[in-house]
Amino acid sequence: MIFNPLLRKAGPAVMAALLLGAAPQAMMAETPADTLVIADAIDDIVSLDPAEAFEWSGSDLLNNTYDTLVELDPSNLGPLVPGLAESWELADDGVTYTFKMRSDAKFASGNPVTAEDAAWSLQRAVKLDKTPSFILTQFGFTPENVEEKITAEGDTLTIVTDQPYAPSFFYNCLTATIGSIVDKQTAMEHETDGDMGYEWLKTNTAGSGAYYLRTYKPADSYVLEAKEEYWRGTPAMKRVFVRHVPEPATERLLLEKGDIDIARKLTPVDIEGIGGNEDLKVEDTEKGQIMYLALNQKVEPLADPKVIEAIKYLVDYEGMASTFLKGQYEVHQAFLPNGFLGALSDTPYSLDVEKAKALLAEAGVSDLSLTLTVRNNQDRMEMAQSLQNTLGQAGINVELKVGTGKEVLGEYRAREHQIALEGWGPDYPDPHTNADTFARNPDNSDEAQLTGLLAWRTAWAVPKDIQDEVDAAVLEKDSDTRAEMYLDIQRKHQAQSPFIPMFQVIQQNALRANVEGFNAGGSIHSAFYWSVTK
Amino acid sequence: MAESTLIETSPLLRTARQVGGFLVTLAVTLLGLLAVTFVIGRVVPIDPVLAVVGERATTAQYEAAREALGLNEPLLTQFLIYVGDALRGDFGRSLLTSQPVLSDIARVFPATLELSTIATIFGVALGVPAGVLAATRPGSWVDQLVRLIGLAGYSMPIFWLGLIGLLVFYGNLGWVGGPGRLDTSYQFTFELDVTPVTGMILIDSALAGAWDVFANALTHIILPAGVLGYYSMAYISRMTRSFMMNELSQEYVTTARVKGMPEWRVVWVHALRNVSVPLITVIALSYANLLEGSVLTETVFAWPGLGLYITNALFSADMNAVMGGTVIVGATFVLLNMISDVLYKLIDPRART
Incomplete structure (x- = not known):
């Protein structure tokens, strides 16, 4: 290696520049005008293959690099809009769906998007049989029959389900990440051992979305580059740079300094701290996650309906939501999160120790000792402590059992918990997921x-x-009737089940004031980057 | 050792034997480390399969993943398979990142190496003179100051110090770059213009002659390296002080002083040279500690280094990643030990046998 003499001079010069000249520049840091910079925690991403990805931040990435047949509109989440299919219909038999593909969509490789790609992508997801595959297989597809059930001819894709399901149920499932249409040719060029490109797609993308993945460094950052031609029109942000910033206080500093445009993991303290800053704004979105208690019915006293009802009156819903959970959770007592078809927003329960004591007395229970299993994150620990306190007021002695996410999950799946404090996020944007x-x-x-x-x-x-x-x-054709049915199910569930839904998560995204059009996806979808301008 | 005093061996043979000895030490250390890590990884109450398949997996999907991970084999077989693969240079894939562990480490280790090296340079450049000054004037205000700084270094949480440093020097004064290794705009320049050679941004950008990137990287590394360097300085200055105090009470020092040798020469040349042998051990240890990666510093500064990588892996029972990281840390320790051995011999003639 030849030692560059410049280097020797550069050292002191840089130091001097640092202390004098460069200082004011550093103070006015700004992100490039055509680049969106986001700080988030992205270490949950396990796979970028749409047939496998099932994590929050992975879904955000895939929502902007792939398209689905039918989609949601970021400016009005709810009604379905055309995606790669320009029109679709259900035949009178109630099981045969046909999708007419749009002709102007292209993959990042330049290949046109065809009905064949669409059929192959959905078949592939069923055949690979990764965790989210149930979203498709619940319509009766199996690796054996899927090539007959999902077929392509010309510009038309035909899908035949095993039962006449509610059409809204089927379409909603197709908007989930697993419904992403993959570039067959590109994926197959990277096939190894008949894996349909699975190993390669774990860390690469081959979609028709507004962006393609340029670099991906796990648990560090990823860069999305806008495609020259996107059928919706080229997005305003040419690049999206998402950085993994694990510490919220650091994220806040970056945002205040203008080094990032959007901070997605701030704590309530940080949100309050930036309140008076005119350069910043905070946008709240209800997300789909529900925090709930699960009372194990194998534990004898917890199987008593009176005891279950008593515990429903021993949660300080309002107290928690207005103090340490303020801004991040809202009281929600049904299993469907707000934003879903047929979500029930009634909150019949509130902290009532006397009523709970009476119920416990009716049940003939006294000196109850129970364990409450909780994951070791701050919000949940604080909820658990509040519960320990309020249950204690009615004479129920609660011992907290704290573990990492994976430990707690293991116990819950093995049905070994007594009371579990858990969170649940919907798997696809249809009420059936939680029902x-x-x-x-x-x-x-x-x-x-x-x-x-x-x-x-x-x-x-x-x-x-x-x-x-x-x-x-799931079979009801009429959406309004279907919504009514879910409301009824939730009311019964609220009264009888050993589940105690307590809160729905609110995500607070902090943005530079000039950022417009960002949508975090609400409770039913993932983040949209392509709609952002600044 | 005894042998070599009797038989005159060629320097070449001696070097060969030293290298051989080093390799044996390395192999034994790493194998031991692997065995311990492996057992810990298998007894922790975390299910690595769940980390891959997630909550909603069916029993069949769970079993398929378990099989694919090779967790159905007996423990000993699993270990032997692992060691066999590792010998062929295959450390497996990380469950979390889906990448080969080696390429993950090649990505995160240079970030840590760069940071620790600069931090150690800080620590030595400030810690040694501070320790010497304190030792030559025991009880004086200089001594008290050094002790105070050292005490603060020991007792202040690094997490807190890092945040305060960011708030003041980045947030308020704007003297240094923010968290991360580069500004966003330079990130692109770097990725487009600079071919990664070492993975260390300072070196790669200098090699490519991209001085603007170099300068930007320097503004980003200076604060985290300063914070880490402060801790290493606290340790090094305290050790230097106590070694020097001991050395300055030796008779040869008195002799030198009686002979009228200038005090600076007595302290900085004669005494310091003699304490440099134990000091090298101290510095090497402190450097090795930094090379393990500092989770908290890396978290605060969003620094994608080895500490964060291993910790994340550990919490998800991503044992391939944990063991790969452990091997690197272990090899680093052994390597630094060897380097300090070589340095002893350069400095201390008695160690040359």
Whole structure:
């Protein structure tokens, strides 16, 4: 290596520049006008393959690099808008869906998006059988039959389901990440051992979205580059740079200095701290996550309906939401988060120690000692301490059992908890996702191992009337009637189940004042970057 | 050792034997480390399969992933397979990043190496003179000051110091760059114009002649390196002080002084040379500690280094990543030990045998 003589001079010169000249420049840091810089915690990403990705920040990335057949509009979340399919219809038989593909969409490789790509992508997700595959397989697809059920001809994609489901249910599922359409040719060029490009797509993208992935450094950063031609029009932000910033206080400093445009993981303290800053703004979004208690029905006293009801009156919902959870959680007592079709917003329960004591007395229970399992993060620990206190007021002695996320999950799935303080995020933007897990349990035996269902995990044999209504709701054609059914299911669930939904998460995104059009996806979707201007 | 005093061996042979000895030490150390890490990884109550498949996986998907991870084999078989693969240079894939562990480490270790090296330079450049000054004037205000600074260094949480440093020097004064290794705009310049050679931004940008990137990287590294360097300085100055105090009470020092040798020469040349042998051990240890990666510093400064990587991996039971990281840390320790051995011999003629 030849030692560059410049280097020797550069050292002191740089130091001097640092102390004198460069200082004022550093104070007016600003992100490039055509680049969106976001600080977030992205170390949850396990895979970028749409057939496998199932984490929050991975879904954000994929929502901007892939398109689905039908999509949601970031300016009005709710009604479906055309994605890669310009029109779609359901035949009179109630099971045959046809999608007409748009002709102007291209993948990042330049290949046109065809019905063949769409069919292959959905078949692929079913065949790979990764964790989120149930979102598709619940319509009766199996690795064996999927090539007959999902077919392409010309510009038309045809999908045949096994039952006449509610069309809204089917379309909503197609907007989930697993419905992303992958560039077949590109993926197959990277195939190894018949994996349909799985290994390669874990860390690369091959979609038709507004952006493509230029660099990805796990748990560090990723850079998205806008495509020259996007069928919706080239996005205003040519690049999106997402940095992993694990410490909220650091994130806040970066935002205040203008080194980032959006901070996505600030704490309530930070949000309050930036309150008076005119260069910044805070946008609240209700997210889909529900915080709830699960009372294990294998633990004898907890199986008593009176005891369950008593505990529902021993949660200081308002007290927590107005103090240490302020701004980040709102009281929510039903299993469907606000924003979902048929979400119930009634909050019949509040802290009432006397009523709870009376109920416990009716149940003939005294000197109850229980463990409450909780993950070791701050919000949850504080909730657990509040619960320990309020349950204690009614004579229930609560011992906290703290563990890492993976430990706690292991115990819960093995049905070994007593009371678990848990969070649940919907898997796809349809009410069935939560109804299925909170209110269905076809076989309550230990051997059934229905670990994906929360009702099974907490050993609740769901009453037949509730379960039948859940099954009926996925078949209901009329959306309004369907919404009514979910409201009814939630009311019954609220009164009878050993689940105690307490809060819905609110995400507070802090933005530089000049950033417009950012949508974090609400409770039903992931973040949209392509709609941002500044 | 005894042998070599009897038989005159060629320097080449001696070097070969030293290298051989080093390799054996390295192999034994690493194997031991791996065994311990492996056992810990298998007894922690965290399920690595869940880390991959997530909550919603069906039992069949769970079992398929378990099988793919090789967790169905008996523990000893798993370990032997692992060591066998490792010998062929295959440390497996990280569960979290889906990347080969080696390429992950090649990405995160240079960040830590760069930071620790500059921090150690800070620590030595300030710590040694401070320790010497304090030792020559025991009880004086200089001594008290050095002790105070050292005490503060020991007792202040690094997390807090890092945040305060950022608030003051980045937030208020704007003297240094913010968290991360580069400004956003330079990040692109760096990725486009600079071919990664070492993974250390300062060196790579200098090699490519991208001086603007170099300057920007320097503004970013100076604060975290300063914070880490402060802790290493606190330790080094305290050790230097006590070594020097001991040395200055030796008879040869008195002799030198009686002979009228200038005091600076007595202290900085004669005494310091003699304390440099134990001092090298202290510095090497402190350097090695920094090279393990400082989780808290890396968190505060959003510095994508080895400490964060191993910690994240540990919490997710990503044992391939943990063991790969452990091997690197272990090898670093052994390597630094060897370097300090070589330095002893250069400095102390008695150690040359």
